[in-house]
Amino acid sequence: MELRDIEIFLTLADELHFGRTAERLNVSQARVSQAIAKQERRMGTVLFERTSRQVSLTPVGARLRDDLRQGYELIQSGLALASRSTSTPNGVLTLATMGAVGHHMRPVVDAFVARHPTCSVEPREFHFSDPFGRLRRGEVDVQVTWLPVSEPDVRVGPRVLTEGRVLAVPSSHPLATEGEVSIEVLGDEMVFDIGAEAPGYWEQAMLPRRTPAGRPVIRGHGVRTFHEVLTRVAAGDGVTPLNAHVCRYYTMPGVTYVPITDVPDTEWALIWLAERETPEIRAFADTARSLGPRAF
Structure with missing residues (x-):
């Protein structure tokens, strides 16, 4: 079935009127009738019931409509995207x-x-x-x-x-008075669980599962947003590495940021x-x- 014939079939399936279909597609009513008749001959079955008063889909026609619509919409989307890919930014x-x-x-x-x-x-x-x-x-x-x-x-x-990285710790934590820390301290602390949606390798880049010496880094409370992290840290529920820009933009009572010296820049x-x-x-x-x- 050619793309234009699919378009005619789907439009008629929506309009259920040969005249409106022809007008909508800017073709003659005879062209619509020919396209449908051609497909019915090819398939050996009737797709539309026609009377002098109405047009309706047969069960086969309804099934064909449902099967073709998704594919047609994907084709149209792909053509639109291809057209945009060669155009000027706008x-x-x-x-x-x-x-x-x-x-x-x-x-x-x-x-x-x-x-x-x-x-x-x-x-x-x-x-x-x-x-x-x-x-x-x-x-x-x-x-x-x-x-x-x-x-x-x-x-x-x-x-x-x-940028560099810092460790967010409760202000009452002994590490809060340090001028800097090693990522190795995570082996002594509880950190947070950010959930299953983040790929393991991506989480690992910021929050390792093991310290450089091989000690496990234990996950505790679940968090899903940055402000949940700060609230948990301030409550003393754990510590976490963060990107260093938080020092400039996010001050919160009960949270202290300590530079981490032995991790790569983000x-x-x-x-x-x-x-x-x-x-x-x-x-x-x-x-x-x-x-x-x-x-x-």
Whole structure:
């Protein structure tokens, strides 16, 4: 069945009227009748019951409608995306970040809009407990995430930010008076469980399962958002490594941040779904790449 014939069939299945179908598709009514008759001959069965007063789907026609609709919509979506992929950046780009990271993306956003005046950027937020969910649900176009990212459907773009790390501890904790700490201290403490949505390798980059000496790092209370983390730390329920920008943006009674000296810097990069790459995403990534990574 040719794509145009599928379109005629599905439109008639919606309208149940040959004249309205022809008008909607800008073809002659004879063309609609010919297309349906051709498919009925090919299938050896009737798809529509016609009377002088009404048109209705037969059971076979209804089943064919349901089977064809999903495939047709996927084809149309793919064609639209292919068309966009060769066009000039134009429209709204949604950018997801975690908390204050969005503020530090301002230079990239401003440069992107200056280069592409017909584009705009809408901010969104995501949580570490579900690092790729909003991308995969199509709620955002691109996001800024700490590395590494190793997802088969996700494309990793340019690095945009770098920073050190700190250990968040209760202010009453003995470590709160230290000038710095080693990541090895996690072997003596309770940390938090961020849930099953975050891949193990990605969580491991920030919150290891074992210390460098091989001691297990025990998980305790579950947390799903950054403010839940701070509340738990202030209550004395555990400690956790965090990115160092929290010292600048997030002060909370009962929480002290101590620099961690023996971990690599966190690198933040742009990521997006490979199958949903658009001219806007490519242009935004090119802008970020030209500016290079910046320290918090």
